[in-house]
Amino acid sequence: MHDGSGSISAPSFATAVFGSAGIPVRRLGLSGTYRPGREAIHYALDHGVNLFFCYGFDGQTIRTLRDLSPSRRREIVLVTGAYNLLWGHPDLRRTLEKRLRQFRTDSLDVFLFLGVMKPRQCPDDVLEELVRFREEGKVRAVGVSTHDRAFAGTLAKQGDLNALMIRYNAAHRGAESDIFPHVTAHDPGVISYTATRWGYLLRRPRGWPSERPVPTARQCYRFVLSNPSVDVCLTAPANLRQLQDNLQALADGPLAPDEMTFLRDFGDIVHRRRSTFTPSEANPTRGATRR
Numbered sequence: 001m002h003d004g005s006g007s008i009s010a011p012s013f014a015t016a017v018f019g020s021a022g023i024p025v026r027r028l029g030l031s032g033t034y035r036p037g038r039e040a041i042h043y044a045l046d047h048g049v050n051l052f053f054c055y056g057f058d059g060q061t062i063r064t065l066r067d068l069s070p071s072r073r074r075e076i077v078l079v080t081g082a083y084n085l086l087w088g089h090p091d092l093r094r095t096l097e098k099r100l101r102q103f104r105t106d107s108l109d110v111f112l113f114l115g116v117m118k119p120r121q122c123p124d125d126v127l128e129e130l131v132r133f134r135e136e137g138k139v140r141a142v143g144v145s146t147h148d149r150a151f152a153g154t155l156a157k158q159g160d161l162n163a164l165m166i167r168y169n170a171a172h173r174g175a176e177s178d179i180f181p182h183v184t185a186h187d188p189g190v191i192s193y194t195a196t197r198w199g200y201l202l203r204r205p206r207g208w209p210s211e212r213p214v215p216t217a218r219q220c221y222r223f224v225l226s227n228p229s230v231d232v233c234l235t236a237p238a239n240l241r242q243l244q245d246n247l248q249a250l251a252d253g254p255l256a257p258d259e260m261t262f263l264r265d266f267g268d269i270v271h272r273r274r275s276t277f278t279p280s281e282a283n284p285t286r287g288a289t290r291r
């Protein structure tokens with residue numbers, strides 16, 4: 001959908017070039033999975049957000065983007081994909097064709113195989129199929145969304161895929177050693193999720209002194225964006241007010257050293273106290289995804 005037009009020029013804290021695909025992006029991308037409302041999606045568009053992530057069931061986002069004028073739609077970087085099924089991977093081509101129909105377009109920007117929990121769920125024939133989509137010109141960037149950091153690191157080293165979607169936040173920083181050092185060789189575009197760690201980074205954990213602050217959502221996104229290996233951090237606000245708040249993260253810039261120390265210390269506590277929650281994209285609905 002994106003034709004390379006738009007106002008993003010040199011990379012900065014707020015903007016980046018999406019890996020070797022060379023797509024200019026605003027570094028906060030909007031996910032409408034928690035249904036922030038059409039007004040919020042328009043607000044994001046009007047305030048420079050150009051990357052939108054959605055599943056096939058994110059009807060509010062799909063309808064809002066589909067209804068834009070053709071020139072506006074060409075400015076959008078659309079990220080979508082096919083979800084891994086626990087009983088076997090889906091027909092990727094059929095899903096791609098469905099997404100093209102849903103968005104009434106003949107090409108997509110980023111198409112991901114979503115919800116890969118283990119490498120065996122993403123065998124070579126799946127990777128080859130994704131690469132074929134790119135070679136056929138149906139998609140500009142193809143990749144995998146996975147919680148398995150070692151697998152993401154391997155994919156980055158292999159270099160066949162030119163997009164990766166991964167977990168990264170102040171509590172889960174393993175990407176700093178398992179993934180980011182490996183992206184330099186082939187430069188896949190990197191999208192991160194769970195900046196708020198399913199909201200846990202915004203709540204006072206047991207044992208955290210009452211006189212000490214807890215991070216703001218804005219700080220959580222700035223933590224992620226302070227890492228230059230991340231091209232785009234997804235934000236999934238629940239409403240317009242949250243979106244407005246979160247977009248300020250781009251204007252605020254990187255975390256100051258004392259804020260970075262605070263976020264890492266707080267993240268350590270949250271990580272130590274982590275619940276038995278097992279993340280899963282297999283059922284990426286609000287409740288199931290986040291708790």
Ligand SMILES: NC(=O)c1ccc[n+]([C@@H]2O[C@H](COP(=O)([O-])OP(=O)(O)OC[C@H]3O[C@@H](n4cnc5c(N)ncnc54)[C@H](OP(=O)(O)O)[C@@H]3O)[C@@H](O)[C@H]2O)c1
Nearest residue numbers: 031033193194195196217234235236237238242245279284
């Ligand atoms: N989570 C996963 O494991 C995972 C994996 C792969 C892909 N994804 C996808 O990635 C996308 C992004 O999800 P995410 O979990 O990364 O989203 P996120 O932006 O980290 O978290 C969104 C939640 O954080 C809270 N929040 C956001 N802004 C806030 C603000 N300004 N003030 C207070 N609270 C605020 C809200 O929770 P309240 O509603 O409680 O206020 C909101 O629903 C989604 O489409 C998701 O399905 C997620």
